[in-house]
Amino acid sequence: MRLGFVVNPIAGMGGRVGLKGTDDKVEEARARGAEPRSPERARRALTAIRERLPDATLVTWGEPMGAALAREVGFDPEVVGAPESAETTAEDTRAAVAAFLDADVDLVCFVGGDGTAADVADALDGTDVPMLGIPGGVKVYSSVFAVSPEDAADVLASFERTERREILDIDEDAYREGSVDPDLRAVARVPVGEDLQSSKQTGSGNVEAVAEGFVEEVSSGVTYVLGPGSTVGAIKDALGFEGSPLGVDVWRDGEVLVEDASESAILDALGERNVVVVSPIGGQGFIFGRGNPQLSPAVIRRCDVAVVASRAKLDDIGTLRVDTDDPELDAELRGWTRVRVGRFESRLMEVR
Incomplete structure (x- = not known):
């Protein structure tokens, strides 16, 4: 296999510092102390590809985009x-993919988010290269993401066919204001x-009953880290x-300690007893690793985890997923967990 491989080096930088994205926010993210996320993700993928496909020829782009x-x-x-x-741009991604096509790659693999996916698809338009x-x-x-x-x-080493799949993206400025309207x-x-993974979908169901049951069991002295989502x-x-x-808020004993918190602000607000409350993304099942990077491994390790969801959402996704940037933590989180689905009811769900 001739595999084109390109990295968007700034993808994901805005997440842990509370920016909910990096589009036009790179300098602000850096000013808040953001560290690049995608290079380590790329390193993990390349290590696994090297193990699974040792005979693959890797075609890539110069620094800081993969070489x-x-x-x-x-x-x-x-x-x-x-x-x-x-200082790389979307045009650099498109140029890299165009060069990969000239080099007769069989498939293009990229590291980034939805915006990067759209850039790669633009450059592949009119070809059959997956x-x-x-x-x-x-x-x-x-x-389009693993x-x-x-x-x-694993996908690269085992796939036998391809299919057409959707690339969705949202307006990050609207997203920061609380509006989610993905466009194809x-x-x-x-x-x-x-x-x-599947495309993100929205869930439905009686979330008010879930919220009532959760609040009835709130304990004094406990810090609650409340994730994004409806x-x-x-709650x-x-x-x-x-x-x-669409952000993370921290609450304890009737007081909002931090609103729309970054990772560092969450860590500063934690107490002796902490609970992080999350709901899976509809259609995908992620409880950590999509849309809530402020809930970093450092935060999760200091908290108990409470998962809440409507029955309809759980019926739709089938399983829960984690992708925290820390493989050891991912392994610890996997297994079976109890998800609150009503005022009193809960359901056991597998975390993969």
Whole structure:
């Protein structure tokens, strides 16, 4: 296999510092202390690809978009070009993919988010070359991504056919204001495997009953880290505050300690006893790793985890997923967990 591999080095930087994305926010993210996320995701994927496909030829782009990482894990890549500057743009991604096509790659693998996926699809338009995403962005709504970096290698090594899948993206400025309205940006050919994620969908059901039951069991002295989404939003309403619909809020003993918090603000607000409250993304099942990077491994390790959802959402997704950037933590979180689905009722769900 001749595999084109490109990294968006700034994808996901805005997540843990509370920006909910990086579009036009790179300098602000850096000013808040953000660290690049996608290079480590790329390193994990390349390591797994090297193990699963040792005979693959890797075609990549110059620094900081893949070449050094490929060499670091043992590849001797074909480097077919480089960005014009260290401050990369969407045009650099499109140029890289165009060069991969000239180099006769069989498939293009990229690390980034939905915006990067749309850029790759634009460059592949009119060809039959498939693409596969390694999730590195904050908002990963599209169905062209593997569940995790390691899963991407499994898909590449085992797929036997491709299918057309949707690429969705949202307006990040509207997203920061609490509005989620994904637009269809493209349809791309993707290798088929069980470790691909679905497109994000919205859930439905009686979330008010879930919220009432949760609030009845709130304990004094406990710090509650309340994640994004409408189900957890109903809990915020029941606690008496509006909160950030797409951000993370921290609450204890009737007081909102932090609203729309970054990772560092959450860590500063934690007490001796902490509970992080999350609801899975409809259609995908992620409780950590999509849309809530503020809930970092450092935060999760200091908290108990409470999962809430409507029955309809759980019926739709079938299983829960995690992708925290920390494989050891992912392994600890996997297994069976109890999900509150009503005022008194709960359901056991597997975390994968």
